[in-house]
Amino acid sequence: MKKVLKLVPYPSYDIAGLSRWLEQNAENGSFLAAKPRFGIASFRRDQPERVKYRFVPATEKDYFGEHDESAAEIMKEFGWKYICKIGAFHLYVNKADAEEPFSDAYSASEAVDKAKREAVSSLYRILFIILYPIIINLTSSSIIPQFMIFPLWATVLYVLLIICATIATINEIVYFFRYKKAVFEGGEPKRVRAAYSQFLTFLLLILFVFSIVYTAVFLSSLDRKIPLDEFKGDLPFATLDDIFDGETLPVEQGLIERITGKPSPDNYVTENDYGYPAGRELDLHQHVESGENVFGLNVRYYETRTDAAARSVAKNLRKYFMLDAKEESDLFADAEKCMIREEDGGISILLARKNKVIYVSVYSDDMSPFPMTAEETAELYYKSIG
Amino acid sequence: MPKKPFEYLTEQMFYILMALNDGKKCGIEIVEYINAKTRGRVRLGPATLYTLLSKFEASSMINEVETDGRKRTYEITESGTELYLNEIERLRVCVRDADTV
Numbered sequence: 001m002k003k004v005l006k007l008v009p010y011p012s013y014d015i016a017g018l019s020r021w022l023e024q025n026a027e028n029g030s031f032l033a034a035k036p037r038f039g040i041a042s043f044r045r046d047q048p049e050r051v052k053y054r055f056v057p058a059t060e061k062d063y064f065g066e067h068d069e070s071a072a073e074i075m076k077e078f079g080w081k082y083i084c085k086i087g088a089f090h091l092y093v094n095k096a097d098a099e100e101p102f103s104d105a106y107s108a109s110e111a112v113d114k115a116k117r118e119a120v121s122s123l124y125r126i127l128f129i130i131l132y133p134i135i136i137n138l139t140s141s142s143i144i145p146q147f148m149i150f151p152l153w154a155t156v157l158y159v160l161l162i163i164c165a166t167i168a169t170i171n172e173i174v175y176f177f178r179y180k181k182a183v184f185e186g187g188e189p190k191r192v193r194a195a196y197s198q199f200l201t202f203l204l205l206i207l208f209v210f211s212i213v214y215t216a217v218f219l220s221s222l223d224r225k226i227p228l229d230e231f232k233g234d235l236p237f238a239t240l241d242d243i244f245d246g247e248t249l250p251v252e253q254g255l256i257e258r259i260t261g262k263p264s265p266d267n268y269v270t271e272n273d274y275g276y277p278a279g280r281e282l283d284l285h286q287h288v289e290s291g292e293n294v295f296g297l298n299v300r301y302y303e304t305r306t307d308a309a310a311r312s313v314a315k316n317l318r319k320y321f322m323l324d325a326k327e328e329s330d331l332f333a334d335a336e337k338c339m340i341r342e343e344d345g346g347i348s349i350l351l352a353r354k355n356k357v358i359y360v361s362v363y364s365d366d367m368s369p370f371p372m373t374a375e376e377t378a379e380l381y382y383k384s385i386g
Numbered sequence: 387m388p389k390k391p392f393e394y395l396t397e398q399m400f401y402i403l404m405a406l407n408d409g410k411k412c413g414i415e416i417v418e419y420i421n422a423k424t425r426g427r428v429r430l431g432p433a434t435l436y437t438l439l440s441k442f443e444a445s446s447m448i449n450e451v452e453t454d455g456r457k458r459t460y461e462i463t464e465s466g467t468e469l470y471l472n473e474i475e476r477l478r479v480c481v482r483d484a485d486t487v
Binding site for chain 1: 396397398399412413414429430431432433434436437438440441453457458
């Protein structure tokens, strides 16, 4: 038998609107075949017929679980055929001249009450729809400022997601208030044309699909390596401004010396500016507690996304640290090499390895009555990392 | 203002309790009982029937005592009987009041 798919034009709480829409479809030979999924309803084509669709609220017994078959049996005795559950209602169909399934005001009002509750709870859905792109943006690290590190189509996708969410939200809110004003006061809401509603349902569907795709893009981007050629934003690594603050170059100051051995980046990474997994925390605070006089700790960790980006860092390093080509090459070839800069009461360490540039600053409080010398701090630092 | 459950009984509620007060019954038997008792005057729609049965059961006015396939059989509880008798008394008072006019 031929099947047709149609977008459901009204929310599940507008049971009167949905009943009428289904009856109109039946008059045109389309009969709802199964429970609509994601706003799409499957219809079977048959001889046009005038029928009556009615929504009966689910009871406490079958709200979440299987349909109460005894209820369906009673309905069946009266000629009502069970179709499916939509939202908080069970949908039945009968001949157009069948008597109404509700025969007293109390039970009929239960259906209206249930629809009202459904309408109110739909506001939570609206909240979710509009907040979803924002929440996605805020998880882990902010996406919006990093648009440029995504491929263009992912950025376009995100913008479309925002547009869809906005339109869908406005539509849901307008529908809700129109419905509330009419139905809560005992009338019928003025409905827009089904085709218009279906278009908005279509937008919602796009939103849903985008959400999934966008989430996938977002998650995969966390580990994505972007070739430097494609990279258009600021490189996500430590700039030398972070380190030197426009002061005299450290080499000129004679403040840089190289040491060998000891620090391993995996052991002292504490902060990750891009939300990447970082190594275990450097716990210098224990030295503060034990009176060893380290009052402050500033550890920053930068990771370039590609080797090419790391090489770009190397160029900067070469420039600022006045390295020759061999020194530069050695620096990046050997993860064990690092640079140390002396600060007031502390040290800065710049360490480079294949695709990482790490800047660590450990310092004691200037106001401390026992300020540590750079050597003392360095010793303490190396002690702490074993 | 929210409805208070069973503050008053609709005709359908009253007759459902009457049917179960006369012995345990399943849904269809309740419908048949009410049809016979009221000679078709009180119509009990199927959605009304199971909405009310569900409400009564949730309020412990009736209990499900037997399930046979799709058929569920209910019996009235003490609270249900009390509610039913109170409603009879209320209706009697109403009629007496009307008779004095």
